[in-house]
Amino acid sequence: MLLTGFVFLAKYFLTSNEVSAGLKVASLYVLSASLLGVGFWIGKTRETMRNYGEVLAAGGFAAVYFTTFAAHKVPGLDIISSPLVAGILMLSWAAVMVYTADRKQSQTLAVMGVLLAYYTLLIDQAVLFSLFSALILSGAALIFLLRNRWTIVGSCSLGGTYLAFAYWRFPELLSWLGSASPASESFWPAYGFLICYWATFSAAVFLSDYLAEKERSALAGLNNAAFLVFFGLGMGRHYPDQFWLFSLIAGFVFLLLSGLCDRRLGRGTLIGALYLTKGLVLITLAFFMKLSGFSLAVLIAAQSCVLLVVAVSRRNKVLEVAAHLSACLAVFYTVVSEAGGAEKFWFVEFSEGIPAVASFAQLFFLVFCAWWSRNRRGPTGSESPLDTRALFYLGLGVLALLVGAYSDLTDNWRALVLVGLGACAALLGGWRRFKLEELGVVGQVFSAVAAITFLMQLTGSGAPPVIQSILVLVLYLGLVHWAAHTRLPLPGRGGILIQWLFAVVFVAALPLAIEEHAGLPRAAWVLLPGLLALALTVYGYRMRITALAVLPQTYHLIAAYLSESGFPGEHWLIGFCPLVLLLLNIILVSCLCRRVDMGSQPKQIAQLLEAGVLLLRILALVFFGSFVHRYVPVAWQASACSLAALLMQVIAIRHLHRQHFVFGLILLGASALLVLSRETDAPWIVALLPLVLFLGNIALADNFCRRVDTPGRPKEGPDPLEAAMLLLRILALVLFGSFVHRYVPVAWQASACSLAALALHVVAIRHLHRHRFVFGLILLGASVALLFRDVWGFNAAWQAYLVALMPMIFQQISRQRGGFAVASAVYHRIMATAAVGLLWLLLSIEVRSVGQGFYVIASWAILGVLAFVVGWFLRERIYRILSLLVVGVALGRLLIIDVWGLDPIARILTFILIGFILLALGFIYTRYQDKLRRIF
Numbered sequence: 001m002l003l004t005g006f007v008f009l010a011k012y013f014l015t016s017n018e019v020s021a022g023l024k025v026a027s028l029y030v031l032s033a034s035l036l037g038v039g040f041w042i043g044k045t046r047e048t049m050r051n052y053g054e055v056l057a058a059g060g061f062a063a064v065y066f067t068t069f070a071a072h073k074v075p076g077l078d079i080i081s082s083p084l085v086a087g088i089l090m091l092s093w094a095a096v097m098v099y100t101a102d103r104k105q106s107q108t109l110a111v112m113g114v115l116l117a118y119y120t121l122l123i124d125q126a127v128l129f130s131l132f133s134a135l136i137l138s139g140a141a142l143i144f145l146l147r148n149r150w151t152i153v154g155s156c157s158l159g160g161t162y163l164a165f166a167y168w169r170f171p172e173l174l175s176w177l178g179s180a181s182p183a184s185e186s187f188w189p190a191y192g193f194l195i196c197y198w199a200t201f202s203a204a205v206f207l208s209d210y211l212a213e214k215e216r217s218a219l220a221g222l223n224n225a226a227f228l229v230f231f232g233l234g235m236g237r238h239y240p241d242q243f244w245l246f247s248l249i250a251g252f253v254f255l256l257l258s259g260l261c262d263r264r265l266g267r268g269t270l271i272g273a274l275y276l277t278k279g280l281v282l283i284t285l286a287f288f289m290k291l292s293g294f295s296l297a298v299l300i301a302a303q304s305c306v307l308l309v310v311a312v313s314r315r316n317k318v319l320e321v322a323a324h325l326s327a328c329l330a331v332f333y334t335v336v337s338e339a340g341g342a343e344k345f346w347f348v349e350f351s352e353g354i355p356a357v358a359s360f361a362q363l364f365f366l367v368f369c370a371w372w373s374r375n376r377r378g379p380t381g382s383e384s385p386l387d388t389r390a391l392f393y394l395g396l397g398v399l400a401l402l403v404g405a406y407s408d409l410t411d412n413w414r415a416l417v418l419v420g421l422g423a424c425a426a427l428l429g430g431w432r433r434f435k436l437e438e439l440g441v442v443g444q445v446f447s448a449v450a451a452i453t454f455l456m457q458l459t460g461s462g463a464p465p466v467i468q469s470i471l472v473l474v475l476y477l478g479l480v481h482w483a484a485h486t487r488l489p490l491p492g493r494g495g496i497l498i499q500w501l502f503a504v505v506f507v508a509a510l511p512l513a514i515e516e517h518a519g520l521p522r523a524a525w526v527l528l529p530g531l532l533a534l535a536l537t538v539y540g541y542r543m544r545i546t547a548l549a550v551l552p553q554t555y556h557l558i559a560a561y562l563s564e565s566g567f568p569g570e571h572w573l574i575g576f577c578p579l580v581l582l583l584l585n586i587i588l589v590s591c592l593c594r595r596v597d598m599g600s601q602p603k604q605i606a607q608l609l610e611a612g613v614l615l616l617r618i619l620a621l622v623f624f625g626s627f628v629h630r631y632v633p634v635a636w637q638a639s640a641c642s643l644a645a646l647l648m649q650v651i652a653i654r655h656l657h658r659q660h661f662v663f664g665l666i667l668l669g670a671s672a673l674l675v676l677s678r679e680t681d682a683p684w685i686v687a688l689l690p691l692v693l694f695l696g697n698i699a700l701a702d703n704f705c706r707r708v709d710t711p712g713r714p715k716e717g718p719d720p721l722e723a724a725m726l727l728l729r730i731l732a733l734v735l736f737g738s739f740v741h742r743y744v745p746v747a748w749q750a751s752a753c754s755l756a757a758l759a760l761h762v763v764a765i766r767h768l769h770r771h772r773f774v775f776g777l778i779l780l781g782a783s784v785a786l787l788f789r790d791v792w793g794f795n796a797a798w799q800a801y802l803v804a805l806m807p808m809i810f811q812q813i814s815r816q817r818g819g820f821a822v823a824s825a826v827y828h829r830i831m832a833t834a835a836v837g838l839l840w841l842l843l844s845i846e847v848r849s850v851g852q853g854f855y856v857i858a859s860w861a862i863l864g865v866l867a868f869v870v871g872w873f874l875r876e877r878i879y880r881i882l883s884l885l886v887v888g889v890a891l892g893r894l895l896i897i898d899v900w901g902l903d904p905i906a907r908i909l910t911f912i913l914i915g916f917i918l919l920a921l922g923f924i925y926t927r928y929q930d931k932l933r934r935i936f
Contacts, residue, residue, distance in 0.1 A: 036060025131193035248286035254279030359404030366397030415454035422447030458512035503547035529555035530581030641671035642693030649700035750786035804838035860890035
């Protein structure tokens with residue numbers, strides 16, 4: 001308040017002409033000296049009054065400083081006309097203040113002196129002298145800070161200097177303190193002092209070794225913030241077009257200071273990071289203000305490289321994050337620029353193509369970032385063979401190029417350029433000296449986009465020229481080789497997946513390119529898919545590339561479609577060649593699958609290969625069916641299917657392959673359906689051929705089942721092979737029945753069935769096969785049924801007695817040769833009874849057609865005797881019993897029915913015959929009783 005009173009007193013002197021200027025200045029000096037002296041005197045009297053005295057002394061120092069300032073600057077007191085003299089006096093007095101405060105070790109004196117000095121500056125307008133005075137005060141504060149470690153003095157000086165500058169230059173912000181009118185022409189002189197202020201306090205930051213890191217960082221942060229705010233506002237008001245230049249220069253200065261921090265204070269300090277961050281932010285801001293579009297994107301990408309290099313060398317996480325953000329910003333501006341369009345790259349004007357140039361430049365910078373991050377940083381600690389940071393930069397680079405350059409590449413060259421980039425990435429990624437394996441993986445995004453583009457062009461109307469198409473196909477083939485023979489750093493089976501994807505592209509694009517550029521006739525396309533598949537299969541087999549050997553088999557679908565559609569005048573060889581080519585491909589693919597160890601392949605790949613071979617076989621089956629339907633005569637179609645099935649069974653037995661066996665069964669089923677569903681007028685020998693081939697297939701299939709059946713292996717549930725064989729035998733039975741019904745005369749049908757049953761029975765006993773035994777019995781039953789049909793229809797001939805004797809033949813073969821029923825008494829009784837019963841029935845019907853009564857009884861008696869004789873020679877008790885049964889029935893008929901209807905002579909003869917038979921039987925039983933007991 002006292003100092004304020006001095007100020008108002010001085011202003012009163014200004015308006016008064018009664019006192020001269022020298023007297024005014026002298027009176028102010030006297031008052032200031034009085035205040036200074038009283039302060040020192042009070043401070044010496046008592047220790048408790050020391051602080052109070054120092055405050056008064058500080059006010060006296062400030063009053064002297066203001067008086068000197070007013071003697072030069074204030075109108076009415078300006079007795080010192082020379083600015084140099086005034087500056088020297090003020091500097092000298094500031095030195096006295098510093099010396100006194102330093103001698104007395106009084107921080108209070110220094111603080112008060114500095115504050116009061118700044119207070120005196122605020123009450124005047126902004127002129128160069130005022131700015132220079134503030135610079136002197138900041139220098140004094142610097143001395144206090146360095147010599148006496150008085151941080152309060154430095155802080156007060158920092159605040160006072162920048163507040164005074166703000167008051168002088170921006171009165172609208174502090175209008176409540178006064179009014180001033182800064183002019184544009186005084187910008188650089190005034191802001192030159194601002195630069196000096198910042199340099200002074202920056203020197204304090206570096207020279208104050210005793211300051212803690214947080215205090216040093218706070219001092220530097222406040223100094224930098226105040227400087228940037230004030231200088232930036234001034235540049236924005238007076239020179240807005242050059243603001244980017246200020247930001248750029250300031251950024252580089254801060255980067256230099258960051259390097260100085262590293263040298264003086266050591267790396268990793270907080271203040272060094274602050275300087276570095278501010279410098280980078282300012283440089284980025286300069287780029288954003290000066291440039292735009294692709295130019296800005298390229299520079300930001302280059303800045304990302306610089307940031308990453310510095311971050312790795314300093315091991316600074318903040319800079320690393322900044323590098324990541326810069327890379328993202330570069331790609332973002334590429335996307336924005338591509339959406340909005342760009343006509344200028346840096347300072348050169350272009351009309352088109354510049355996005356591609358800028359995108360390639362970004363790709364170069366981002367690939368460098370990936371390489372530096374991969375090879376100049378320490379290990380990440382991750383178990384993955386791929387570096388995530390390198391993947392990040394490479395992904396951004398690929399995205400930038402695709403966004404910026406895709407639309408600028410011409411349609412004829414777009415696919416070739418992109419797949420060429422993918423191939424270059426594969427080569428560089430596999431180069432050991434380059435040490436960037438991630439490039440080979442991420443770079444295949446170019447190849448994927450090129451594949452989509454190329455396929456769309458081939459299927460559309462804008463296919464590339466033939467040279468470009470050939471080069472694209474060659475590059476994709478090379479990529480397939482690269483993926484197949486290079487160990488890619490991908491988790492799991494990613495390398496195999498890439499190989500198959502490129503193979504899919506190559507296989508899909510090859511026929512499309514040939515169709516687009518070769519102009520082949522339609523007939524050639526029936527053969528071309530199979531030839532291409534065969535060639536690629538051989539190539540893949542020789543090069544040990546599974547994908548190239550398997551995927552071309554899809555060409556056969558094209559051949560199947562074209563072959564099915566057909567065209568006029570087509571020769572049967574045209575339809576047969578695709579089938580032959582497909583079979584050759586199946587053989588090659590099967591060899592490849594056997595050559596490749598399925599156990600060493602991933603489960604999914606092994607299953608895919610097996611499924612592919614299965615689909616090929618199914619397709620071959622469809623090809624064969626189509627060929628037979630279109631080119632083979634109807635009468636020979638069933639034989640053709642049976643012959644093909646026979647060949648499949650032979651191959652199945654040779655290789656013990658279940659799929660061949662199953663497909664043979666399918667062909668047999670087709671043959672059976674053809675036989676049963678079609679009524680043809682073919683000769684019987686032609687109709688018999690499918691049945692013979694069918695039976696041959698059954699024999700081979702049975703051989704296959706015996707080979708694949710492992711002895712001693714436990715059976716879990718029903719065996720599908722046994723079920724299949726049972727079905728085959730049923731079909732054979734149906735086919736035989738159909739043949740007999742169509743081609744065998746009615747009188748011979750029962751005999752044919754009985755002879756077939758006898759053959760099956762013999763084979764069943766020979767091989768001890770239950771199915772054949774059962775089917776033999778079924779045929780025997782069918783023959784008996786046909787016999788009944790013939791007998792009741794009065795069409796029976798001598799062949800009927802062959803059928804009637806067949807059960808006895810069955811029984812005796814089983815008795816003599818063994819088999820399933822050798823020990824079954826029921827079976828033997830049934831067969832013997834069936835034979836005797838059928839003969840009894842036939843005799844009864846035949847005799848009735850001749851006469852009744854005597855003839856019937858006589859025939860029965862003779863049959864009984866014959867049955868007894870057969871039983872005697874065959875040593876079968878059942879025949880003795882049946883003979884007695886027949887004779888007993890004959891006797892019963894005689895006594896009950898016929899005896900009363902016969903004439904006397906016939907009655908006598910009948911009784912005599914029956915009597916002789918009974919006597920003979922009684923004699924035999926009595927004479928050979930012991931022997932018969934042993935026999936029966």
